[in-house]
Amino acid sequence: MAYRQLSIESIAEYLQGIPEMKKVFSSFNDLDIREIGDGNLNYVYLVKNKEKPNESVALKQAVPFLRIVGESWPLPKERMTIEIKALLKASEWCPQNVPEIFFYSHEMSLVVMKDLSSHGVLRGQMIEGMYFPKLADHISTYLAQNLFHTSDLFLDHREKKEMVREFINIDLCKITEDFVFTHPYEQNETNVYNPELKESDIKSIQEDSNLKISVAEMKKKFMTEAQALIHGDLHTGSIMASEEETFVIDPEFAFVGPMGFDLGAIIGNLLMSYFSHEYRQPLLGREPYQYRKWLLETIESLWSEFVNKFENLWINHQNSSGDLYWDYDSGVEHFKNQREKYILDLLQDSIGFAACKMMRRILGLAKVADIADITDLKERARIENITLQVGKKMVTERKKFQSISEVIDLAQEFSTLK
Amino acid sequence: MAYRQLSIESIAEYLQGIPEMKKVFSSFNDLDIREIGDGNLNYVYLVKNKEKPNESVALKQAVPFLRIVGESWPLPKERMTIEIKALLKASEWCPQNVPEIFFYSHEMSLVVMKDLSSHGVLRGQMIEGMYFPKLADHISTYLAQNLFHTSDLFLDHREKKEMVREFINIDLCKITEDFVFTHPYEQNETNVYNPELKESDIKSIQEDSNLKISVAEMKKKFMTEAQALIHGDLHTGSIMASEEETFVIDPEFAFVGPMGFDLGAIIGNLLMSYFSHEYRQPLLGREPYQYRKWLLETIESLWSEFVNKFENLWINHQNSSGDLYWDYDSGVEHFKNQREKYILDLLQDSIGFAACKMMRRILGLAKVADIADITDLKERARIENITLQVGKKMVTERKKFQSISEVIDLAQEFSTLK
Known part of the structure; x- marks a missing residue:
């Protein structure tokens, strides 16, 4: 059937013609x-x-x-x-x-x-301060399952390369290349700033040599590293959740790219939610610590559960596929060293990508409601500055991080509700 | 015309039917x-x-x-x-x-x-101790021109990704994945060893955790990093050279991969030639220093001329394409910092890949005549051991190298003609 654009008027007839419906x-x-x-x-x-x-x-x-x-x-x-x-x-x-x-x-x-309309969009629900006790478990499962099973760690060389070819996503990758990795870090007409954000704060990002080189390195990784089939846009607006269930939607940006881009997207969005709740929790009439503590715990368990699940998939696959690469006396221990190194590289990638996604939400075109909808523009600018400063440290020093708890510490250091 | 295999008997008639001929x-x-x-x-x-x-x-x-x-x-x-x-x-x-x-x-x-038959294959001519004064200039031009112009630094995002798709090279990449990055570093029936190479020397590579993790990292890079259209098999047997001219042939392994794989291949092959001439120069009745000095100088100038040419292409392209990413007071200097970081990463990649290609020529199936044709098997084993030890240091410590001269120093440290 040739393409035609449906409308509210034509949908009923269209659906009626489809046997599956x-x-x-x-x-x-x-x-x-x-x-x-x-x-x-x-x-x-x-x-x-x-x-x-x-x-x-x-x-x-x-x-x-x-x-x-x-x-x-x-x-x-x-x-x-x-x-x-x-x-x-x-x-x-x-x-x-x-x-x-x-x-x-x-x-x-x-x-x-x-129809997932009984599940709200995660971002909106988090803005309202709702808890999702199973979020870390569900999203870590989604990421471990998808990233492992579409990587070279699992796939046959032929399947992997055919998947790369099949998922080449020229136009939507270009949007990310421009709006996540380029425009926010230069003077660009598409950028939109909170008028209360000082020019010197914007320049402190856009004219920082180390930061821009680091962002360019993350962009290169995004553009060249075909590690696994990633979602490509895994922010809290791409997740529908209830207390019991979690669904990831809208993978139109999917392509075979670096795993850390998905992990970083969700970590970065949770961090921005954390910063925004300095302002939002008191506004909701709550004491400010509990919800923000839950957010940081969610980041921490999302990462550690991801690592746990991903490693188990890897170990089980190696055991069942009979790969002999580590088959000698100290092989088991050496294989463990390899996994730890792989995971550490992935952590550092994720931190770098999280940072890029955070800073672009402040300086670039597309915002997150968590922060952009703060009506007190001075408060908003204060939180935007926290986001920028944490992002800057995360991307430029990403290779120094050894654990997710150091990310948590950094977030707490900058966002102390002072 | 449907495929048919030509033979000495059928070629004349076939060529006669082609207008271009x-x-x-x-x-x-x-x-x-x-x-x-x-x-x-x-x-x-x-x-x-x-x-x-x-x-x-x-x-x-x-x-x-x-x-x-x-x-x-x-x-x-x-x-x-x-x-x-x-x-x-x-x-x-x-x-x-x-x-x-x-x-x-x-x-x-x-x-x-x-017909390039007036130009010999470089490897054979180097085994005979011939000099190629323009080799470094020609190969550095070939590499700078090809790698720059097929990378994201030059290509439009669309052209680049269509090139990735077009050059997916499943079967020939698999040969490299297996025979360069896997089999030589495990006990594998395809491996072939010089009988005079001690089992403990083989194990010192195949059971070294750091080394194997490093090789696995290089393999991951080879399998995932779509940086530029690379030749994929740039050893001295893929080069036809005279004193005046240099031709690169046989790019059937080409795909969009990491630039350092081509640079590393040629550097690794020149290093193996250097090690082999500990033995070969005296055999040719020559004093052993001059030719080996020329080989190291060739590696050094090949790299530095490559950097020079590559950087100039990049600078000129940025100037002519009007990219504004560095357009502010310190922008020129910051762009220079970016290039230096990019080149340093590339150097470290190249060192890692050179090492993998060197070690596999000793432990894997496919050998290089420079070393494998040494008839004194004990001498051959001595040179093989130098190759393995230098390779081991290069791949595991690749991120410590800051310049090509440190590679030269390392080669000289292990291959002193003692």
Whole structure:
């Protein structure tokens, strides 16, 4: 079927023509259809049977331009092909953490999936100070399963390289290259600043030689290192969560890139939430320590559980695949040394990427509501400065970090509620 | 035209049917056709007009198996497609250092190119102690031109990623992954050892935890880092040279990989030649210092000229493309810092890869004649041990090296003709 853009008016008829939809909907006569996309890239519709509200799906369709700008910014709708394939790949390894797919069409650039509207977007819920006791467990599982099973540590050389080819994602990678690694660190017309942020604070990032070289190194890693199939945009807005369940959505930026980019994205977003709650917890009428403590504990357990799960996958795979590389007296211990070194490199990558993602949210075009929605602009600037200073230290000194707890210590050092 | 394997009998008729060949040969009636392939992978024929010996070409055809083993080791003939494209790409940037292509056919997996038989293979000529005063200049140009112009430092993001896709080289990369980075560092049935090499010396490599972790890191880099279109097999057997001219041939292993792999390959091969001439120069009836001094000087100038040329390409490109990333008071100096850091990382990569390529020539299947053809097996073992020990230090301590002269010092420290 040739591509055509669906609308609230045409969706019911379209769904009725798809055999797979008959398993979800007992009737297509009285559907409640609403557009719920955040309006940046795609259209997302929620479709419910008014008679039986349990019969519902989410339908996401890409249009061949950047929705937020319009047709003047063309963007190939083939990005939906990447998203569909990435969702299917993730559902091989952790079906419980990605939305179930009922139907997809590469030609129509659309996917019909489980309605997750009973789960809020994690970012919004965290802004409201909600706790997610299973978040670290779920996201560490999602990351360990996906990153391990799409890396050279698990995949056959042929599968891996064919995956690299299949997931080359030229246009969406370019967005990251520009808006995460380039524009925020130079004077660029796309940057947007809080008017209360001092020019000297902006310059302290944009004209710092060491910092810019470090960011350029992270950009090079992003552009060249085909380590595993990564989500590519794993911020708290790409996660739908309840207390019990966690779903990772929107992998349209997926490509075979450095693992640390995903780990850094989520760590960086949790850190920004932590900084923002200096302001938000008192605003919510709460004492400020408990929630922020939970956030830091979440970062710490997300990392340590990730390491634990990733290492176990690696050990089990090596044991079952009969690889002999370490097969001699001290081999077991030496294999352990190798894993520790691999994980340490990954920690340092993750810290560098987390820093880039934090600083760009302050200096670049796209903001995070956690900080950008703080109405007291002076308070916002104070928190933005904490973010910038912590980011600066993280990226320039990333190779000195030996454990995640040093990241926690650094965050606490700069964000002391003074 | 469907694929068929050519032979000495069928080549004249085949060439006669190709319009492009009429520009080279005034007649096809009396051709001298000889097979000159080294017998590992492909067939290479030298075709000369007996009447007018200046009318000559080399014809290289791939067969769908590893020639040295036979049809039991299938190898897609598509590797010739990579070789042709890599030759064409290199001839864009340094036509003087790659053989001129007269004709190619992807279907027939063949290429007809300049007859370079007046230029010997570099390795053989170096074994004989011949000097190549322009080698460092030519190879540093070849490397700077090719590596810079196929990296993200020069290419548009789209061209770069399409190049990555186009040059995915699954089967030939696998050969390198196995025979350079894996088998030599484990007990493997494909390994071949000089019987005079002690088991303890072999174990000192194969059971050294730090060394194996370092080699695994270099392997990861080889498998994941899509930095530039590299030759992939740049040893002295892939170079045809006279005193005046230098041609790089056989880029069938080309893919988008780490730049340091090419730089390391040539440095490693020159170092092995240096070690071998402890033995060879006296055998040639010469005093042993002068030639070995020339070899080390060649390594040193190859590197420093490469850096010089590469940096100039980068600076000129930045100046002409108007990138503003460093556009502020101290920007010029900061850009210089960035280049120096990039080059230092590249030096350390190159040292690591050189080491892997050196050690594998001692412990793995494929040898270099410089060392393997030493008939006094005890002398050969002594030189092999020097190679292993220097390689071990280079790969495990690669991040400590700050300049190429430290590599030279190390080589001299271990190979003192004592």
